[in-house]
Structures are given as structure tokens and as C-alpha cells.
Amino acid sequence: MAPVAWVDVTHAHRPTAEFPQHLESLFRDFPFDRSLAQDPLSCVIPYARDRRAAEVAGLLAATLAVGNTTAIRRAFGDLEARTGGDLNGFVDSRSDTNWAGAVPGFRHRWIRGDQIGYLGLRLKRIYEAHGSLEELFLEGFELGGFAGGLQRLSLELRGPVGGKAPRAPPGYRALFPHPLEQGQSACKRMTLYVRWMVRRERPDLGLWTKVDPSVLRIPLDQHTFWIAYHLGLTSRRTRGWRAVEDVTAALRQVDPVDPVKFDFVLCHTGISGDCPKERDMTVCGPCVVRPDCLLWKGRRSAA
Ligand code: SF4
Secondary structure, three states: OOOOOOOOOOOOOOOOOOHHHHHHHHHHOOOHHHHHOOOOHHHHHHHOOOHHHHHHHHHHHHHOOOOOHHHHHHHHHHHHHHHOOOHHHHHHOOOOOOOOOOOOOOEEOOEEHHHHHHHHHHHHHHHHHHOOHHHHHHHHHHHHHHHHHHHHHHHHHHOOOOOOOOOOOOOOHHHOOOOOOOOOEOOHHHHHHHHHHHOOOOOOOOOOOOOOHHHOOOOOOHHHHHHHHHOOOOOOOOOEHHHHHHHHHHHHHHOOOOHHHHHHHHHHHHHOOOOOOOOOHHHHOOOOOHHHOHHHOOOOOOO
């Protein structure tokens, strides 16, 4: 394949003109099975045959996606054990009076059982009103594009601020940021959730068939942000929504149909330790994106 011209707008550090080929090579040879076993998505895949259960499992797993992947999968397994694996039943049996004690004593990092119980109640109300989380996302998408879709999901998951409905427990609403509010969070967990639901190719589930994968935005976690910055896909030092748009636009130049397909590979290059995040010739030597990496700019061998 001939090198694709790289359209640079503002970046101080740019990848090489051959970056698309380098990235496709990284993607093609990546050990997906090794990394999928570590990824929280592996918790959701067993529910894929039941679309609603998969939506719920995905949202629980994405909400818990803070910290290392082993702890995330352990926390999801704890919820699974407490619900007997019946996630639809967990949602359907929530009420205004029983949500707070739905998973007593549950904790993962700063996420508590009462927050998970309230999330179950919010999901029940959303399904009653909208039928699916995809329909809710699409309502927002039609008004405000991808960011509008995330905003719609976020606001409904947070729940009402007044009226007779139960109020969200402390800290709950902060679990669901959206990109159109002050602070412009990268919204990593929600973009990750939507990627899982929308992308048709491995490792994702492709359950939201009304959303085109080309509109997805990259879930910019710390690993993805580190490598994206060092490959020159963004020049921003803050991991916020603008960096999400930069990186997604850069990846769209490589694959306009499915730009976020590279997320899993970029993220797990960091999680697995394949990328040491420092100049180390024993590891960096065979790295196919080394010609594009800021750490190796102007260098051909170990310094
Ligand atoms: S060259 Fe090294 S530091 Fe740069 S992306 Fe590759 S493995 Fe990471």
C-alpha cells in the first residue's frame, strides 16, 4: 500500500507519512486473544446473545472500569455472583424503596453498592421509557451528534434532581460525566461502553446497529492518551474531550469507516507492558510505530 499523506494541522510532533501502514501493522499482528482475556469486555461477551442483558452488563462493566483490569473483572464478578448472573432480573426488581440495599457492602475503588443499586433503578426507568439504551443515545445524537448522544445517556443515567423520585446517593452523578458540560471530561467509560455496543468487528459486540461505527470517539484512558500523544495524534497535555476529538480525527485519517478500531490495540499496548513508556531498545526495537514515536525522534538506536 502506498504511503498516505498525513494532514497535519497543529501538532508540534508529527508521525511519519507511513504512520497509517505502521498502525495497521500493529493492529494486524496484535495478540487480541491474550489482551481480551484481561479486558473488562471479556465480562460482557458472555451476555451478547441477550441484547438487553448485554447492555446492562456493558454499562456495569464500563462503570466499574477504573483501576487495573484484574480488579475491574473481580468487581464485575462480585456483582455477577450477587445477582446470580441475572442482570435483567437485577434491573427489573429494583424499586424506589429497595435500590439502596441491592448489593450491600459492594465496593470497587470509590464506587459503592448503593450507587450500583441506584444505577439499577435508573436502568429500569430508562427501559420503561425508551426500550433500549441505543434509542436513548440516538435521541441525543440526532440533536447534538456523538457528544449529544453521550449527554442524553449521561443525564438519564444520573436521574432527576427534583420531584418525588429517590435522589441519587452521594457521588453517583459524577460517575456519568458528558462532554458538553464544564470541564469537558474525556468520558472514557461512556465512550468505551458505546464502542463495545457499536463496533461490528472483534472484539466488540455490534449490538447497536443503528449507530454507524464511523461516528465513534476514542475512549481515551491514560494508556491510550500516553501513546497517542507520543505518536503525535494530539499535542494536548490534558486528557479531556478536545484531546478525544484530536485523536479520533487523526485515526479517522487512517480508517474513516472504523477509526476507533485501533483503540483496543493502543490501550493494551500500554496495559500489557508491550510499550514501556520509556526509551528501551530491547522492547522498542521491534515496535512498528517506533519511527513515529516522540521518544525516538531523531534517533535510530538506543541512546
Ligand atoms: S517505540 Fe517504545 S516507547 Fe515508543 S510506542 Fe513503541 S514501545 Fe512505546
